[in-house]
Amino acid sequence: MAALGALRSCWAPARLLTGSAHHSNRLVLCQQTSIKRHFSNNKILVELDEATGVAVMKMKNPPVNSLSLDFLTEFSITLEKLEMDRGCRGLILTSASPKIFSAGLDIMEMCGKSAEHYGEFWRAVQEMWLKLYGSNMVTIAAINGSSPAGGCLMALCCDYRIMADNPKYAIGLNETQLGIVAPFWFKDTMSNVVGNRVTEQALQLGQMFPAPEALKFGLVDQLVPEEKVQSTAASVMAQWLTVPDHARQITKSMMRKQTTDKLVNNREADIKNFVSFITRDSIQKSLQVYMERLRQRKQ
Numbered sequence: 001m002a003a004l005g006a007l008r009s010c011w012a013p014a015r016l017l018t019g020s021a022h023h024s025n026r027l028v029l030c031q032q033t034s035i036k037r038h039f040s041n042n043k044i045l046v047e048l049d050e051a052t053g054v055a056v057m058k059m060k061n062p063p064v065n066s067l068s069l070d071f072l073t074e075f076s077i078t079l080e081k082l083e084m085d086r087g088c089r090g091l092i093l094t095s096a097s098p099k100i101f102s103a104g105l106d107i108m109e110m111c112g113k114s115a116e117h118y119g120e121f122w123r124a125v126q127e128m129w130l131k132l133y134g135s136n137m138v139t140i141a142a143i144n145g146s147s148p149a150g151g152c153l154m155a156l157c158c159d160y161r162i163m164a165d166n167p168k169y170a171i172g173l174n175e176t177q178l179g180i181v182a183p184f185w186f187k188d189t190m191s192n193v194v195g196n197r198v199t200e201q202a203l204q205l206g207q208m209f210p211a212p213e214a215l216k217f218g219l220v221d222q223l224v225p226e227e228k229v230q231s232t233a234a235s236v237m238a239q240w241l242t243v244p245d246h247a248r249q250i251t252k253s254m255m256r257k258q259t260t261d262k263l264v265n266n267r268e269a270d271i272k273n274f275v276s277f278i279t280r281d282s283i284q285k286s287l288q289v290y291m292e293r294l295r296q297r298k299q
């Protein structure tokens, strides 16, 4: 193992964007071992396969994987840990419970709370986006269920999206349906994937795309039978990991930096904007009506 460690360190180029080192030879070197490391908390399960350098991150926040302040905090801490781990080169993001990938931001975090709470919550949403969209790892979303709004944003942050081929599952930025507005960085993330025209129409209508439509419009890259979502993600990941990390990372950063910089340079203003928007009586009313509609639909 010591010899392996020495080989590793002399083959590994310095990690260019956030500080730890990755290299595309790891796969070959590590075929001798198959150690799986688990670092989970009560909301996120992570299994890191040291042989492949791939971590599978399963969101587990029942009933619908809504993105609460606690969840977002755990998510960002976990992602940071993986980002700094030189044994981890790829991340597969999925849900621990099929049918729902994520219901998006926890609406209860945006209802009837203090301005201070809204500020803290929005900072956590920003942090999740900055970390996931700016990740140096190869990121693949294994979308094994519906994925509205913030859930769709998470998937769009990834480098590649594989969705379960089930028309009952839908994905999209549906904010306007709630009477709220997707902020500029949600809009930019979608636009970078599907282009301006599709984004403009989808955002105005708050459109949710059933899986086949999502594929047609390029919101996802591939549909596969539900039981093959994870294995397909693993084989796509293996292909992506054949590219030398440093070249892929610089390219990814070149494509995304302008978008992330827009938020990095305007974080406080964006928080202020969110707080002043969400505290309006009319917006609070819209959210309450939407939650009521959800409950009634259930009954």
Ligand SMILES: CCCCC/C=C\CCCC/C=C/C(=O)SCCNC(=O)CCNC(=O)[C@H](O)C(C)(C)COP(=O)(O)OP(=O)(O)OC[C@H]1O[C@@H](n2cnc3c(N)ncnc32)[C@H](O)[C@@H]1OP(=O)(O)O
Pocket: 063, 064, 066, 100, 102, 103, 104, 105, 106, 107, 108, 146, 148, 149, 150, 151, 174, 175, 178, 180, 181, 182, 183, 273, 274, 277, 278, 291, 294, 295, 298
């Ligand atoms: C001018 C500049 C503006 C600047 C920015 C300002 C503004 C704000 C931007 C905010 C961006 C927001 C992003 C978001 O992500 S908002 C959240 C949007 N999410 C949704 O619309 C999803 C709603 N949920 C559903 O459609 C369904 O629940 C489902 C995910 C498809 C699952 O369906 P099903 O399996 O049938 O489960 P239920 O509907 O029965 O739900 C189970 C319980 O979960 C509660 N629930 C569902 N979604 C959420 C949620 N997002 N947050 C909190 N709670 C949620 C649901 O009410 C049920 O609760 P109950 O059991 O107590 O009744």
